[in-house]
Structures are given as C-alpha cells and as structure tokens.
Amino acid sequence: MAKTMLGYIMIGPKIPLGINWAYYNEYFQWMLNHGTELKNIDNMNWWRAQKNERERNLPSHPNRSPRHIPARILNIREDLMLTQLNYLFGEHEWKEGRYSNDRHCRHCGVYMKEVSEYIRKIVTTVDDLFSFQDNDKEDFESALQQALDFYDDKYSELVKEKARLNLPEYGQRTMFGNKYGWCPVCWEDVIYPKLGWDDRLE
Numbered sequence: 001m002a003k004t005m006l007g008y009i010m011i012g013p014k015i016p017l018g019i020n021w022a023y024y025n026e027y028f029q030w031m032l033n034h035g036t037e038l039k040n041i042d043n044m045n046w047w048r049a050q051k052n053e054r055e056r057n058l059p060s061h062p063n064r065s066p067r068h069i070p071a072r073i074l075n076i077r078e079d080l081m082l083t084q085l086n087y088l089f090g091e092h093e094w095k096e097g098r099y100s101n102d103r104h105c106r107h108c109g110v111y112m113k114e115v116s117e118y119i120r121k122i123v124t125t126v127d128d129l130f131s132f133q134d135n136d137k138e139d140f141e142s143a144l145q146q147a148l149d150f151y152d153d154k155y156s157e158l159v160k161e162k163a164r165l166n167l168p169e170y171g172q173r174t175m176f177g178n179k180y181g182w183c184p185v186c187w188e189d190v191i192y193p194k195l196g197w198d199d200r201l202e
C-alpha cells in the first residue's frame with residue numbers, strides 16, 4: 001500500500017459530514033485486511049475453493065453434492081458480512097431473533113409480519129383458484145392477478161411493494177423472512193449492494 005490510510009480517505013470516498021473519522025479509518029483498515037474475501041463475497045466458486053483437505057476428501061453423501069460448501073466456510077463468509085453490517089449500520093443483535101418477523105424493516109419501516117401475512121393470503125388465494133393438475137401457466141397468472149386485485153385495497157402500497165420478491169411464481173415459492181432486520185426488497189436493492197469490497201479503495 002503506497003499511500004497512507006489518511007491519504008486514501010482524503011482522495012477517495014466521499015465521507016458524509018459528521019462521520020467519526022477514526023471509526024472510518026478502522027473500517028477501511030478492516031476492509032484492507034480482508035480484501036480477498038471481500039472482493040469474492042459474491043463469488044461462491046471462490047468460497048467453495050476454500051475447502052480444506054478433510055472437507056475435499058469427505059466420502060460422497062446423498063445430501064452433499066460437489067457444489068456443497070461446508071457450514072464452516074459459509075459461517076466465515078457470514079461473519080464477514082455481519083462485521084461489515086456493523087461497521088456500516090451500527091452494532092445490532094443480528095443473531096438474536098433474526099428469524100422473527102416481529103419487527104420493522106430498518107430501512108423502510110415496513111412491519112415484517114404484515115408483509116408475511118399479505119404474502120400468505122395471496123398464496124392461499126392462488127391455491128384456491130389454481131391447481132397444477134388441471135391448469136397451465138396462463139391460468140396461474142390469472143389466478144395470481146385475481147388474488148392481487150382482491151387484496152389490493154386491503155394493504156398499504158408499502159406492504160405490497162415490499163412483498164414483491166416473495167410473491168408466488170409459476171412452480172416456485174420463496175419463503176419470506178427478514179434479512180438481518182431488513183425486508184427482502186431493501187436488503188436486495190439497498191443493503192446487499194453495499195457489502196463486499198469498496199472499489200473506491202483502489
């Protein structure tokens with residue numbers, strides 16, 4: 001590293017007014033110390049390649065495909081993400097109650113239980129109107145539209161918008177759950193893109 005950390009801060013990222021500089025410095029230092037992992041945060045092939053000898057030589061098992069990544073490695077990746085979330089958004093009890101939807105999204109404020117309830121009602125309604133044996137994809141789309149129309153004025157725009165990634169699709173369902181305190185839409189659009197390596201450091 002040719003430049004000093006302060007140099008990086010001065011010429012590099014725009015730092016919001018009022019930010020604690022010492023804290024930012026620590027964050028950048030942490031990123032530099034974990035540069036390789038952070039640059040590969042989205043690259044699951046890289047994480048898969050981190051298997052140790054024992055993990056590479058595990059006997060084959062019906063529940064373990066060659067694409068399997070051991071929990072040990074996934075936990076390292078997750079701990080990095082959690083540390084970065086702490087740096088970016090403040091300390092938070094990530095692991096405590098992280099599977100509970102009894103909370104509001106930390107970004108948009110939507111109540112997770114309400115989104116979850118809305119999705120459940122859409123799914124139930126679609127199930128009443130559509131069956132895989134008797135209907136095809138077009139019928140599915142029309143059943144989904146009917147369900148959406150039926151609940152349209154019963155939920156706020158915010159709830160409906162934040163449900164969009166978890167609506168049922170033809171032949172596919174996604175579980176709704178908060179991601180470390182954010183709703184899936186805020187996580188996908190706002191929070192997750194901030195994770196990993198910060199290109200402004202190079």
Ligand SMILES: [Zn+2]
Nearest residue numbers: 105108183186
């Ligand atoms: Zn949100």
